[in-house]
Amino acid sequence: MRVMVVGAGQSGLLLAHLLHAAGVEVELFNHRTVEELRSAPVPLAQFTLPSTLAAEHAAGLDFWSPAAVASGSHAGVAAPTFTAVGLQARPEAGDPLGFTGRLPGAGVAVDPRVKLADWLAAFEDRGGRVHTYGVTVGDLDAFARMGRYDLIVLAVGDGELGRLFPPDPARRTSALRERAVTQAHLVGLEPGEADADVVTTPCGEVLCVPVLSPWGPAHALLVVGAPGGPLDCAPDPAARHVDIAAALTDRLRVHAPDLYGRCHRAAPVDAPVHRRVRPAVRCPVGVLPCGGRVLGLGDTVMTVDPASGQGWAASTLAATVYAQRILSHDGPFDEAFLNATFDAYWRAHGRHVAAFVDMVSAFWTGTLPESVTARFARAAADPAAADAWIAAFDTPDALARLAT
Incomplete structure (x- = not known):
């Protein structure tokens, strides 16, 4: 079996590693080298929750755990972990309501410039074949006509x-809303009651999570809101000069004052970044000009709202489901198989993430079922209920249960 994987993000690299480890001939195409990944523009932080971390460990890719660093199996710095997560809801009027709960294990956040570069280097070290090449539709069409690969992902x-991959109307959810995201990497943040913090407001969310940056441990601070809304730190896309750092500080002061108070002595280790993210669910099968079919993976077919913190969980579970189905398949990789492969991922995880994001979207609209709001209120008074709520971030079916 010969498989072509295009893209060296979380999902593409994990799939390539899993298939290669099982003896599949994998050719990985990416337009950046390892060193170019290390020096890439500042990316948005991604969070590796316990189940995702377990999948990385099973693939031999958990390079930044204390055990891996201590054993010398990977030269580097251990990533800071987070287990206790503080969740606070701040209405426009009235007192905030919140609690701190615990994940079922440790989570980490490793900067993509560190993680993806090391994973790509490891793929080559393990004998994987890498092409540093920007693939076009014409290239894919030529490969498909030649029959060079059994499967193109x-x-x-x-x-x-x-x-x-056009939008998939059958899987459209109410939470597919464009998001304005601003991020700063900070050192010297004063410690809080929790390891990581999430603040939700009617205007959007603020997240603060420890991260392993290219310069060592830091905190990633993200502000996520509607474009042009109160939490958008660059609401005018045509503006040529915007002081992103000052705008982010101002939003924190108003919408997340507790975090603002902890940041006054912190210093940035990167220039702050501002991105527009358009969550989407797309049809998983792309059709080439010659009629050949290709399979979409990760952000290509499901772009997750960054306020959910579920981006890399979605990419990881998609890659593991795809790998399991590819390795167990005995037959042609036809359109029916490709659609069924994405559907297997959607049933196992994707639909639950969509339901959770819908719940976040509906939290401030008054449209949530009373059982959900009552469960949130109970978590503020009951540590066991708080743990259950936070632990659900790590478990897709538990996310679905919270949203019903």
């Missing part, structure tokens, strides 16, 4: 190749 986000 695209894990490329949007762009030219992403446009092969």
Whole structure:
């Protein structure tokens, strides 16, 4: 079996590693080298929750655990972990309501410039074949006509190749709303009651999570809101000069004052970044000009709202489901198989993430079932209920139960 994987993000690299480890001939295409990944523009932080971390460990890719660093199996610095997560709801009027709960294990956040570069280097070290090449639709069409690969998987986000996958109206959810995201990496943040913090407001969310940056341990501070809304730190896309750092500080002061108070002595280790993210669910099968079919993976077919913190969990579970189905398949990789592969992931995880994001979207609208709001209120008074709520971030079916 020969498989072509295009894209060296979380999902593409994990799939390539899993297939290669099982003896599949995998050719990985990416437009950046390892060193170019290390020096790439500042990316948005991604969070590796306990179940995701377990999948990485099973694939031999948990390079930044204390055990891996202490054993010398990977040269580097151990990533800071988070277990206790504080969740606070701040209405426009009235007192905030919140609690701190615990995940079922440790989570980490490793900067993509560190993680993806090391994973790509490891794939080559393990004998994987890498092509540093920007693949076009014309290239894919030529490969498909030649029959060079049994299966072509695209894990490329949007762009030219992403446009092969149109929106999927059957899986559209109410939470597919464009988001304005601002991020700063800080050192010297004063400690709080929890390891990581999430503040939800009617205007959006603020997240603060310890992260392993290219310069060592830091905190990633993200502000997520509607474009042009109160939490958008660059509401005018045409503005040529915007003081992102000052705007982020101002939003924190108003919407997350507790975090604002902890940041007054913190210093940035990166320039702050501002991105627009368009969550989407797309059809998983792309059709090439020659009629050949390609399979979309990760952000290519499901872009997750960054306020949910579920981006890399979604990519990881998609890659593991795809790998399991590819390795157990005995037959042609036809359109029926490709659609069924994404549907297996959607049933196992994707639909539950969509339900959770819908719940976050509906939290301030008054449209949530009373059982959900009562469960949240109970968590503020009951540590066991708080743990159950926070632990649900790590478990797709538990997310679904929270949303009903």
